[in-house]
Amino acid sequence: MSEPVLKVENLVKYFPVRSGLLHKIVAHVKAVDKVSFDVQKGEIFGLIGESGSGKSTVAKTIVQIYNPTSGMIYFKGQNLSKLTKQTIGRFRREVQMVFQDPKSSLNPRRSVMSILEDPLIIHGIGKSRVERKRIIHTLLGQVEMPSRYMYKYPSALSGGERQRIAIARALAVNPSFLVLDEPTSALDVSVQAKLINLFLRLKKELALSYLFITHNLSLVRTIAARAGVMYLGKIYELGTMEMLFSHPVHPYTKTLIAATPVVSKEEERVKPREMSKEGEIPSPVNPPSGCAFHPRCSIAESRCSQELPSPVKVGPGHLVWCHRAEELAVRAEELVVLE
Amino acid sequence: MEEKAILDIRDLHVWFRVYEGVSRVLDGVSLYVRGGEHVGLVGETGCGKTVAMKTAMGILRSPPALFPQGQVLLAGRDVLKAAPIELLRMKGKTISMIFQDPLSALNPVFTVGQQIFDVIRFGHRWIRDDGALTKTKVRGIAMEALTSVQLPDPRRILSLYPLELSGGMRQRVLIAMALVNRPRFLIADEPGSALDVTIQAQILSLLKSLVKEAGIAVLLITHDLGVVRETVERVYIMYAGRVVEEGQTVEIFDDPKHPYTQGLLSSVPRLTGEALAEGIPGTLSDYTEAPSGCRFHPRCPQAMEKCAQQKPPMVKVSTKQHVACYLYHGGGG
Numbered sequence: 001m002s003e004p005v006l007k008v009e010n011l012v013k014y015f016p017v018r019s020g021l022l023h024k025i026v027a028h029v030k031a032v033d034k035v036s037f038d039v040q041k042g043e044i045f046g047l048i049g050e051s052g053s054g055k056s057t058v059a060k061t062i063v064q065i066y067n068p069t070s071g072m073i074y075f076k077g078q079n080l081s082k083l084t085k086q087t088i089g090r091f092r093r094e095v096q097m098v099f100q101d102p103k104s105s106l107n108p109r110r111s112v113m114s115i116l117e118d119p120l121i122i123h124g125i126g127k128s129r130v131e132r133k134r135i136i137h138t139l140l141g142q143v144e145m146p147s148r149y150m151y152k153y154p155s156a157l158s159g160g161e162r163q164r165i166a167i168a169r170a171l172a173v174n175p176s177f178l179v180l181d182e183p184t185s186a187l188d189v190s191v192q193a194k195l196i197n198l199f200l201r202l203k204k205e206l207a208l209s210y211l212f213i214t215h216n217l218s219l220v221r222t223i224a225a226r227a228g229v230m231y232l233g234k235i236y237e238l239g240t241m242e243m244l245f246s247h248p249v250h251p252y253t254k255t256l257i258a259a260t261p262v263v264s265k266e267e268e269r270v271k272p273r274e275m276s277k278e279g280e281i282p283s284p285v286n287p288p289s290g291c292a293f294h295p296r297c298s299i300a301e302s303r304c305s306q307e308l309p310s311p312v313k314v315g316p317g318h319l320v321w322c323h324r325a326e327e328l329a330v331r332a333e334e335l336v337v338l339e
Numbered sequence: 340m341e342e343k344a345i346l347d348i349r350d351l352h353v354w355f356r357v358y359e360g361v362s363r364v365l366d367g368v369s370l371y372v373r374g375g376e377h378v379g380l381v382g383e384t385g386c387g388k389t390v391a392m393k394t395a396m397g398i399l400r401s402p403p404a405l406f407p408q409g410q411v412l413l414a415g416r417d418v419l420k421a422a423p424i425e426l427l428r429m430k431g432k433t434i435s436m437i438f439q440d441p442l443s444a445l446n447p448v449f450t451v452g453q454q455i456f457d458v459i460r461f462g463h464r465w466i467r468d469d470g471a472l473t474k475t476k477v478r479g480i481a482m483e484a485l486t487s488v489q490l491p492d493p494r495r496i497l498s499l500y501p502l503e504l505s506g507g508m509r510q511r512v513l514i515a516m517a518l519v520n521r522p523r524f525l526i527a528d529e530p531g532s533a534l535d536v537t538i539q540a541q542i543l544s545l546l547k548s549l550v551k552e553a554g555i556a557v558l559l560i561t562h563d564l565g566v567v568r569e570t571v572e573r574v575y576i577m578y579a580g581r582v583v584e585e586g587q588t589v590e591i592f593d594d595p596k597h598p599y600t601q602g603l604l605s606s607v608p609r610l611t612g613e614a615l616a617e618g619i620p621g622t623l624s625d626y627t628e629a630p631s632g633c634r635f636h637p638r639c640p641q642a643m644e645k646c647a648q649q650k651p652p653m654v655k656v657s658t659k660q661h662v663a664c665y666l667y668h669g670g671g672g
Binding site: 050051158159160188189190191192193194196197215216217218219221222223241245255256257258259260261262263264265266267270271278280281 | 383384505507508535536537538539540541562563564565566568569592593602603604605606607608609610611612613614615616617618619622
């Protein structure tokens with residue numbers, strides 16, 4: 001296998017919980033707890049999970065908004081913790097992020113022109129204003145917006161258009177990797193479809209790789225090549241789309257797929273039998289011992305609450321962190337045969 | 340109307356006065372919900388679903404809304420002509436509502452108990468004639484309501500503030516409050532869409548079983564096609580202030596007729612992983628200068644000359660499916 005573009009190894013990010021007069025650290029939110037995955041060149045890798053699973057923290061740690069508590073992130077073979085003031089600029093040009101809510105990620109008091117000009121000025125792209133304007137013109141073209149939008153303000157744009165501007169801003173510095181954190185979840189489906197197709201076109205035209213973070217399983221199934229399923233700061237299942245959706249093994253993955261509302265009979269057939277209906281997501285400050293999913297899991301055994309499951313390989317590139325992975329994997333195969 | 344409708348909206352027009360002029364938001368919406376029936380109202384942001392619902396509840400602010408034209412019959416009475424006191428009575432005994440965001444629907448400075456007690460007392464003024472309402476009785480009814488939504492330890496929950504509850508628990512409290520006065524009709528505006536899928540699935544199945552048990556009619560308002568398909572029997576698709584298609588859920592999802600419904604459905608990403616369609620071309624036009632004729636025609640891939648000239652009336656395409664589109668005129672279906 002070729003060298004991955006992005007490689008995350010045992011990434012840990014704890015946030016201190018402070019309390020009292022002296023703001024003493026009383027506990028830690030284990031937002032991300034030993035997460036490992038990699039993204040190949042030209043690939044879309046998905047991170048799926050419900051709120052509080054730590055997927056956005058992974059994203060923000062990768063783009064260096066947060067410093068990891070421990071663990072390594074390699075981008076094109078370079079260790080990000082070794083970045084110096086000189087090299088971090090180069091990294092920031094290569095990796096850009098698009099956030100969920102374009103309303104709050106775009107400054108309402110600045111025109112599209114000025115929003116898009118900023119990254120160009122910061123990174124010294126385009127020496128004169130005329131040249132920058134020409135680049136912005138191209139950028140707007142890339143996100144399929146007319147050039148006259150340059151003079152508009154975010155408030156005059158619709159949600160989909162705003163997100164296009166946010167994408168253009170990310171593309172301004174010619175990145176090779178985009179971290180997309182729920183980029184379409186604030187939008188209507190018909191607008192989402194257009195943006196998703198734009199993402200796919202841009203990936204091809206500009207040879208990009210994406211880390212795509214979402215809670216929408218159908219969406220990840222549609223666009224990603226591989227994905228990791230996160231729950232309370234950990235990845236519990238990782239594999240190709242085919243593996244995850246046709247042969248899901250972890251009870252949490254199955255629960256998620258089963259809970260996803262679908263619009264056709266064909267989709268209903270791929271849904272696993274419902275695994276767990278009970279329970280809510282526990283607090284990441286004090287996650288359950290052992291496998292964090294065990295209080296909601298219908299097939300949990302006593303060891304599930306005591307020991308952390310280690311990864312089990314159940315297929316090519318298909319990893320599952322579950323004590324009962326092997327027997328479940330066998331059953332999953334059988335189920336498919338029966339269908 | 341075949342059976343007695345609990346909500347019957349006939350040719351409702353609602354206009355808003357805005358800076359640019361008059362915004363014709365609802366343009367002849369007709370829909371009905373029969374007693375005990377579960378109906379969905381689906382549309383994307385800005386299609387007028389919330390305005391329609393607020394008008395039906397009699398809580399539309401006017402101004403900015405200009406006086407609504409048409410009829411909104413709630414259990415046989417016209418909401419638009421009812422006196423405020425009469426509206427209040429209807430809300431007490433006939434209709435109830437669940438909102439999308441449980442945190443903003445609950446008052447953060449009162450405990451869950453205080454808020455449920457209020458609802459029970461309010462309902463008592465209008466409906467319950469079973470003698471004086473003692474404090475213990477109110478408490479008993481509240482506890483019963485919380486138990487019915489499967490909240491553990493209802494006694495403790497009564498003394499908690501909304502912020503101390505999780506999102507799923509708050510939504511359960513709202514459901515308990517909405518159903519505590521035994522309404523005949525419930526409007527659910529995006530219930531559970533602020534929640535995670537696993538919790539949403541729990542809330543929806545709970546809601547489904549409770550309303551079924553009590554025979555309550557439901558109008559589910561949502562933009563989530565999957566939720567609609569799994570929750571209701573009949574569905575209305577709205578676009579730009581008009582109902583464009585109506586029919587049994589199964590038929591509409593298996594065989595959508597209106598080009599808008601088709602575009603909308605093909606925009607939904609599938610669990611089976613097919614490539615996504617391009618979405619619907621163009622954007623929703625401004626209501627102040629809404630397109631002539633069929634409001635969808637500028638975005639419609641199959642638009643004809645006629646579409647720009649005249650508003651297409653609803654036609655029957657099968658026994659239970661109606662569509663407002665000229666493609667199905669004359670052909671019959």
